[in-house]
Amino acid sequence: MRRCAALLAATITALGTAPAAAAPEVVVYSARNEQLIKPLFDAYTSKTGVGVRFITDKEGPLLARLQAEGANTPADVLVTVDAGNLWQAGEVGVLAAIDSPVLRANIPAQLRDPGDRWFGLSVRARPLVYSTDRVRAADLVSYEDLADPKWKGRLCLRTSKKVYNQSLVAMMLARLGEAETARVVGGWVTNLATEPFANDNQVMEAIDAGKCDVGIVNTYYFGRLAKERPGLKVAIAWPNQASSGVHVNVSGAGVTRHAKHPDEARQLLEWLSSAEAQGLFASLNLEYPANPAIAPDPAVAAWGSFKADPAHVADAGRLQAAAVMLMDRAGYR
Amino acid sequence: MSRPPAALGPGRVEVRPCSRQPRATGLLRLGALLLGAATAVPLLVLFSAWASPETEVWRHLATTVLPGILRNTGALLLGVGVGTLALGCGLAWLTARCDFPGRRWLDWALMLPLALPAYVLAFVMHGLFDATGPLQRLLSQVPGLTMISFEARGTGWVIAVLTLAFYPYVYLLARAAFLGIGRGTLEAARLLGLGPWGTFFRVVLPTARPAIVAGVALALMETLADFGAVSVFNYDTFTTAIYKAWFGLFNLPAAAQLASLLLLIVALALLGERRLRGGARFHETARGAPPPRIALAGWRGGLAATLAGLVVALGFVLPMVQLVGWVAASHGAGLDQRYWPLLAHTLALGASAAVVTVAAALLIGLARRQLRDRPSRIAAELSALGYALPGSVLAVGVMMSFAGIDNALDTLWRLAGGNSLGPVLGGSMAALLLAYLIRFLAVANGPVGSALERLRPSVVEAARTLGARGLDLARRIYLPLLRPGLLTATLLVLVEVMKEMPATLLLRPFGWDTLAVRIFEFTSEGEWQRAALPAVTLVLAGVGPVIWLARRSAATRGST
Numbered sequence: 001m002r003r004c005a006a007l008l009a010a011t012i013t014a015l016g017t018a019p020a021a022a023a024p025e026v027v028v029y030s031a032r033n034e035q036l037i038k039p040l041f042d043a044y045t046s047k048t049g050v051g052v053r054f055i056t057d058k059e060g061p062l063l064a065r066l067q068a069e070g071a072n073t074p075a076d077v078l079v080t081v082d083a084g085n086l087w088q089a090g091e092v093g094v095l096a097a098i099d100s101p102v103l104r105a106n107i108p109a110q111l112r113d114p115g116d117r118w119f120g121l122s123v124r125a126r127p128l129v130y131s132t133d134r135v136r137a138a139d140l141v142s143y144e145d146l147a148d149p150k151w152k153g154r155l156c157l158r159t160s161k162k163v164y165n166q167s168l169v170a171m172m173l174a175r176l177g178e179a180e181t182a183r184v185v186g187g188w189v190t191n192l193a194t195e196p197f198a199n200d201n202q203v204m205e206a207i208d209a210g211k212c213d214v215g216i217v218n219t220y221y222f223g224r225l226a227k228e229r230p231g232l233k234v235a236i237a238w239p240n241q242a243s244s245g246v247h248v249n250v251s252g253a254g255v256t257r258h259a260k261h262p263d264e265a266r267q268l269l270e271w272l273s274s275a276e277a278q279g280l281f282a283s284l285n286l287e288y289p290a291n292p293a294i295a296p297d298p299a300v301a302a303w304g305s306f307k308a309d310p311a312h313v314a315d316a317g318r319l320q321a322a323a324v325m326l327m328d329r330a331g332y333r
Numbered sequence: 334m335s336r337p338p339a340a341l342g343p344g345r346v347e348v349r350p351c352s353r354q355p356r357a358t359g360l361l362r363l364g365a366l367l368l369g370a371a372t373a374v375p376l377l378v379l380f381s382a383w384a385s386p387e388t389e390v391w392r393h394l395a396t397t398v399l400p401g402i403l404r405n406t407g408a409l410l411l412g413v414g415v416g417t418l419a420l421g422c423g424l425a426w427l428t429a430r431c432d433f434p435g436r437r438w439l440d441w442a443l444m445l446p447l448a449l450p451a452y453v454l455a456f457v458m459h460g461l462f463d464a465t466g467p468l469q470r471l472l473s474q475v476p477g478l479t480m481i482s483f484e485a486r487g488t489g490w491v492i493a494v495l496t497l498a499f500y501p502y503v504y505l506l507a508r509a510a511f512l513g514i515g516r517g518t519l520e521a522a523r524l525l526g527l528g529p530w531g532t533f534f535r536v537v538l539p540t541a542r543p544a545i546v547a548g549v550a551l552a553l554m555e556t557l558a559d560f561g562a563v564s565v566f567n568y569d570t571f572t573t574a575i576y577k578a579w580f581g582l583f584n585l586p587a588a589a590q591l592a593s594l595l596l597l598i599v600a601l602a603l604l605g606e607r608r609l610r611g612g613a614r615f616h617e618t619a620r621g622a623p624p625p626r627i628a629l630a631g632w633r634g635g636l637a638a639t640l641a642g643l644v645v646a647l648g649f650v651l652p653m654v655q656l657v658g659w660v661a662a663s664h665g666a667g668l669d670q671r672y673w674p675l676l677a678h679t680l681a682l683g684a685s686a687a688v689v690t691v692a693a694a695l696l697i698g699l700a701r702r703q704l705r706d707r708p709s710r711i712a713a714e715l716s717a718l719g720y721a722l723p724g725s726v727l728a729v730g731v732m733m734s735f736a737g738i739d740n741a742l743d744t745l746w747r748l749a750g751g752n753s754l755g756p757v758l759g760g761s762m763a764a765l766l767l768a769y770l771i772r773f774l775a776v777a778n779g780p781v782g783s784a785l786e787r788l789r790p791s792v793v794e795a796a797r798t799l800g801a802r803g804l805d806l807a808r809r810i811y812l813p814l815l816r817p818g819l820l821t822a823t824l825l826v827l828v829e830v831m832k833e834m835p836a837t838l839l840l841r842p843f844g845w846d847t848l849a850v851r852i853f854e855f856t857s858e859g860e861w862q863r864a865a866l867p868a869v870t871l872v873l874a875g876v877g878p879v880i881w882l883a884r885r886s887a888a889t890r891g892s893t
Binding site for chain 1: 349384393394397398437464465469484486564565566567573576577579580581582583584585601722725728729732733737739740743753754755756759767836838839841843844850851854855857858859862871
């Protein structure tokens, strides 16, 4: 009991000693994991002397926190994964427009908010993966083609509750319209070899184990698993090369509307979009740099180059709710 | 132990002590009301979401996913309820009242799964047993067995994993209750012609009912609140619908409405059970010598040992072997100097929250015992609801409450001519501790409440007659007699808080990362192997308190 009391006392002391805000700093709410973001913050601090305080959580709770805190928020920057979440943050008004020629020059137009409230900082592609034993790469045409009866009982998918699939279907909605998207998603469900999985790794494991022949995953999951298991009988195929291009998404950031250090926040984002930071930002998670002037990590480049969907990633957010409802109606769990 | 008719219950007539102590009663009432308000506000925030009707979302959910979700949730509740009841009570009876080979260490080892977060257990079990896992890969090498292939998913697997994760609540509480049954009661049953099974079902179980119900209620509320474990299996429950509305449809009000509905159902269930139980009260009357253990010899002893051993192996040993294997495979990567603060923060938060929460549970227990009025009893009952809420939803309720207070303070401050005040409560330790308090009060209420129930009012009366008052009474009567119960509650909350993830994530002050936070960082992008190190550390940090808990609750029999 005495030890508990001592711990409690220590806790209360810690409470009272909030760090004095003397040195310049930026406060970040991040939905991108610590191990993917902290090395960059550390590099920024050692270069500029500007400290970065941050807290990580899922996008939903962080966004709710920003909204609830309103003008009182300590956060200067919101970092999140998936364009849908960035779009939603812009939509509910917690982000301010950033007037930065540097960011506009570094980040292509389709990877940033038309209103300049958020900017993509890395690109993740969501191509097809297939069994090298049972499928010829040439047979893999497009996302839409996976609805074809020839894939009956051969398709594995991750759950529709993951935002990556919600964005994929939202972009299809923007491209193909409601009826055609519903037909494709319905076809996927019919073709499933087994119930949808909880994550991308399980999809690739199932293909490797012979449960199914083809699936859809983000490239960095493939990169990780392939590194871990050199004998993996799964490979990447780039779909829609003759049509709309591979579905891509971004992780990105914006400056909050009520930032206490807006200039420092903007400078941090500018640095993150620069040649100096982009390589590290992307390669920490085997992603592609958002800044087209920067080449991807050699391990990533080895998967080959591809045509990416040039549509604006903001559509993923605008149509996310519609996509979720469509997948629910199709019985895609 | 006896079960006096309600009308003659000693509590009814004997105890009117507080009428002689108006000041203490007033303080108690004030404390209970303040606590009630503090726990109620974040929950009321959820109910306030009904102000904006979200008919479109509701119609969509009702016509698509809701029927399946309700079916799944019902199946889980039934399965986990029956599973934890059978496993918890059966094992508790074996270790508390029988003797068989290995009983001494199984007695406490059966508590160990409590140290393992359910989401970790779920992931490891799925990984081990699924079609792509090592077990089936191994089997497929054996000639003749190549055809065997199954998926470790679906209702049965989810029930099995949740039962393994949550049965220790029933085990702990039932075991203490079984140990508390005196020799006299059992001998009376024998004399009246009941065999061992008859005694168990007709005397032991009814006597231990409050403890068992409390344990099963904890297990069921954990099941309702769980998101981490079910999502490993991509199994849709009511929680899934809440998060679908929030994250998928960007509709937090609809999510809050769903969550408040969940709360309402749990509240009704709890109140209903209380009503069914009626006015029965349980005070320990005579302790006497402990009854002799039933010796299980031969194959029966072997069967008991095998069963209990299997539960420990599946619920603790196997997952730990897998986790340690992953840590070894990564050569302990991630074990840098930033690692130790994680452990320190985990322990500090757990300990602080445990002290605060148990103090609150004691206050509630005392208010219910002394005041005996309807409001304080209802407040006590409702204060436990937070346990059934998915963690993120509760965390958002707490966060919104504090942000609201902060914004009001800020406005006042500006009106008074000041600059921006910034967040005072939001992002503070107070907010986090309140969230833990609301979430885990139900866990502390059980042991504290039953310790209070077993404290005979006549003891307090006697002390009072002898001149003991106020603090003296607390120090010399209440604290020593309640100590085992308070300690049990403290350790339970400590272990629970260390495992807690969503509220810690959202409400922790800057820099207060814990082991659970680190697990989240890795698992949210599927890097389970890198999460193994913090997971193992978390389990090891929890094992000490759990073993201590098991051993001392056996030593001070019947007091927890």
